[in-house]
Amino acid sequence: MKLRSVKGNDLCEVTSINTERVASVRRRMKPEGTIHRLSETFKVLGDPTRVKIIFALSQEELCVCDIANLLGTTKSTVSHQLRILRNMRLVKYRKEGKMVYYSLDDRHIENLFDEGLRHVEEM
Amino acid sequence: MKLRSVKGNDLCEVTSINTERVASVRRRMKPEGTIHRLSETFKVLGDPTRVKIIFALSQEELCVCDIANLLGTTKSTVSHQLRILRNMRLVKYRKEGKMVYYSLDDRHIENLFDEGLRHVEEM
DNA sequence: GTAACAGTTGAGCAACCATTCAACTATATG
DNA sequence: CATATAGTTGAATGGTTGCTCAACTGTTAC
Numbered sequence: 606m607k608l609r610s611v612k613g614n615d616l617c618e619v620t621s622i623n624t625e626r627v628a629s630v631r632r633r634m635k636p637e638g639t640i641h642r643l644s645e646t647f648k649v650l651g652d653p654t655r656v657k658i659i660f661a662l663s664q665e666e667l668c669v670c671d672i673a674n675l676l677g678t679t680k681s682t683v684s685h686q687l688r689i690l691r692n693m694r695l696v697k698y699r700k701e702g703k704m705v706y707y708s709l710d711d712r713h714i715e716n717l718f719d720e721g722l723r724h725v726e727e728m
Numbered sequence: 729m730k731l732r733s734v735k736g737n738d739l740c741e742v743t744s745i746n747t748e749r750v751a752s753v754r755r756r757m758k759p760e761g762t763i764h765r766l767s768e769t770f771k772v773l774g775d776p777t778r779v780k781i782i783f784a785l786s787q788e789e790l791c792v793c794d795i796a797n798l799l800g801t802t803k804s805t806v807s808h809q810l811r812i813l814r815n816m817r818l819v820k821y822r823k824e825g826k827m828v829y830y831s832l833d834d835r836h837i838e839n840l841f842d843e844g845l846r847h848v849e850e851m
Numbered sequence: 852g853t854a855a856c857a858g859t860t861g862a863g864c865a866a867c868c869a870t871t872c873a874a875c876t877a878t879a880t881g
Numbered sequence: 882c883a884t885a886t887a888g889t890t891g892a893a894t895g896g897t898t899g900c901t902c903a904a905c906t907g908t909t910a911c
Contacts, residue, residue, distance in 0.1 A: 622791070622793050622794050622797050623790070623791070623794055626788050626790065626794065627790070627794050627797055627798050629787070629788065630784050630787045630788050630790070630798060631798055633787055634780070634783065634784070634798070635783060635845070639845075639848060639849065640776050640779050640780060640783075641776055642848040642851070643773075643779055643844050643845060643847075643848045644773065644774055644775055644776045644778075644779045645774075646844055646847060646848055647770050647771075647773035647774040647779070647844060648770075648771070648774030648775070649774075650766075650767065650770035650774070651767055651768075651770040651771030651772075651773070651774040652767055652771070652898090652899075653763050653764055653767045654899080654900095655767075656763050656766055656767045656770075657757070657763055660757065660758060660763075661753050661757070664752070664753045664756055665749050665752065665753050667746070667749065667750070667753070668745070668746070668857080668858090669857070669858055669859090670745050670856090670857065670858085671745050671746055671749065671750050674745050674750055675750050675753060675754055675757070678900090679900085679901080679902095680857070680858060680859090681858090681859080681860085681900080681901070681902080681903095682899080682900060682901080683858095684857095684858060684859055684860080685859090685860085685899075685900080686899085687858095687859095688859080688860090702857090702908060702909070703856070703857045703858075703907065703908040703909065704857065704858085704908095705857075705858065705859095713846070713847045713850065714847070716843055716847075717840070717843050717844055717847055720839055720840050720843045721766050721769055721770060721840055722758070722762075722766060723836070724766075724769060724836045724837070724839075724840055725762060725765040725766045725769055726762065727836065728765070775868090775869075777869075777870090791887080791888090792887070792888060792889090793886090793887065793888085801870085802870085802871080802872095803887070803888060803889090804870080804871070804872080804873095804888090804889080804890085805869075805870060805871080806888095807887095807888060807889055807890080808869075808870080808889090808890085809869085810889095811889085811890090825878060825879070825887090826877065826878040826879065826886070826887045826888075827878095827887065827888085828887075828888065828889095
């Protein structure tokens with residue numbers, strides 16, 4: 606009969622690991638803040654609606670209604686996603702009367718976006 | 729008193745939009761499959777645990793136990809995430825006795841990863 | 852003033868997801 | 882054979898998230 610798992614048994618604390626290799630990687634490991642910002646950046650791009658919005662804005666400055674029309678969705682949905690992109694400083698906006706025009710605010714993100722596009726288009 | 733919202737009222741079907749600009753973007757819009765694969769690719773990178781794993785494997789070939797030790801988490805957690813990376817063809821593995829050594833399987837993903845790293849480190 | 856429209860926002864909901872736990876396979880060792 | 886270790890896997894769980902709906906703000910036009 607198998608013994609019940611001891612807590613921490615799964616943690617590889619004292620078992621045979623390549624301590625040297627692990628230590629070497631640990632030294633070079635990026636700080637927690639960098640990891641967090643990096644994964645957050647990728648996460649924002651990890652949604653088809655936001656991908657479409659970013660692609661659209663990389664081509665033209667557009668108002669919320671334009672984007673909603675383009676994607677075949679509601680202004681509400683677009684507005685919610687634009688808020689996320691705004692919080693991440695990926696888009697900026699400009700008010701003109703009752704219209705709000707959005708455009709990309711981050712040249713870096715276009716490089717990242719294009720690199721991703723190149724990745725999936727070479728398959 | 730405000731009238732109840734009519735269904736589709738939010739869809740911008742007949743309202744004043746920049747039809748020309750929208751049509752131009754629509755022509756250039758990437759196909760649905762490309763959008764989907766692109767957002768899926770970014771989504772995989774949108775988790776701190778997977779980011780750490782990918783960074784680690786970009787430095788060294790490592791077994792599951794090494795990675796778990798490095799991240800201070802369990803083999804189970806690492807194994808679950810490695811399965812996702814395996815399904816996306818981002819990592820490959822090599823068995824040696826009861827050990828399983830993982831390494832990156834996609835040169836493109838390193839470019840994408842580095843581009844993201846450059847993005848967050850210039851802030 | 853009222854009406855219409857662009858856009859925002861919060862609540863609610865359903866789907867998704869990362870981790871934990873437990874059980875399992877497989878290999879190595881005695 | 883039994884035991885220990887490396888790794889995988891399925892179920893359960895708690896947290897997250899994207900969309901919908903309804904109500905709201907603000908601006909333009911009448």
